[in-house]
Amino acid sequence: MGSYLRLELARGFRNPVGLIMTTFFPLGLYLLFTLVLDVAPKGIGDVGAYTMVSMATYGAMGSALFIGGAIALERSKGWLAQLAVTPLPAHGYVTAKLVSGAVTVLPSIVVVLAGGALLTGVRLPLGTWPLLVVLIWAGALPFAALGTAFGYSIKGQVASLAMMIVYFVLTVLGGLWLPVESMPEGMRVVAEYSPAYAAGSLGWRALDGLAPSGSSLAVLAAWTVLFAALALWRYRRAV
Numbered sequence: 001m002g003s004y005l006r007l008e009l010a011r012g013f014r015n016p017v018g019l020i021m022t023t024f025f026p027l028g029l030y031l032l033f034t035l036v037l038d039v040a041p042k043g044i045g046d047v048g049a050y051t052m053v054s055m056a057t058y059g060a061m062g063s064a065l066f067i068g069g070a071i072a073l074e075r076s077k078g079w080l081a082q083l084a085v086t087p088l089p090a091h092g093y094v095t096a097k098l099v100s101g102a103v104t105v106l107p108s109i110v111v112v113l114a115g116g117a118l119l120t121g122v123r124l125p126l127g128t129w130p131l132l133v134v135l136i137w138a139g140a141l142p143f144a145a146l147g148t149a150f151g152y153s154i155k156g157q158v159a160s161l162a163m164m165i166v167y168f169v170l171t172v173l174g175g176l177w178l179p180v181e182s183m184p185e186g187m188r189v190v191a192e193y194s195p196a197y198a199a200g201s202l203g204w205r206a207l208d209g210l211a212p213s214g215s216s217l218a219v220l221a222a223w224t225v226l227f228a229a230l231a232l233w234r235y236r237r238a239v
Helices: 002-013 016-036 047-065 067-076 079-084 090-103 106-119 128-139 141-153 156-173 185-191 195-207 214-238
Strands: none
Touching (some): 047 141, 067 156, 090 141, 128 195, 141 156, 195 214
16 A cells, blocks of 8 residues: 555645645635735734634645545546556555545645745744644545545546535635634534534634644544545445
8 A cells, every 4th residue: 555655645746737726826815815805804813824724724625625536537537447456455545545635735734824924924933833734734634535535426527516616615614714703603503513614723723822622623533534434435336
């Protein structure tokens, strides 16, 4: 499995178009919200830092989710059928996809955080910066699993379209573009159990010097297990 994992990582970082879209688009949105349109949420402390964490989480989600597009393309080309006759077990293939999807989110996180520090003047304690990278990265794990499940469930361009819709819904529901506190009461209750909100809260709490809440960790763990199980099940059905 180690050799296949190295192959997946190399393929992920050799996709310049994908890296640019999932790395610099969130940075562009962050700069647009904070420097051009001035539509960043108010009344939440350091607006620039809050929005920076939101956009870094948004970018990490997208990078992790869109691994499903590559899987759908592989399915259409018969790659899964070829792998089925190799010694690579089903869990090895799924694990390699999940790990590669998780690793390739790091550039999007680092670029947005660097933009916050260098371009908008966000100032945080030195130890908070690497902590944010780790927390936002951890928050992207369920989305890598969800993207993998999508790739095995839907074929071709339909998979990318479906993921775009889910990506948009989760982004809005998770409060990454609009704070959950400004949502209607009923929507707020649902939002707080969404994986995007749980992921974002890891970084938001770190800005205030707080450890991740037990509820956010539980929500993330539950979604990760659910999506990973779905991905493995769909893989076995696909092959």
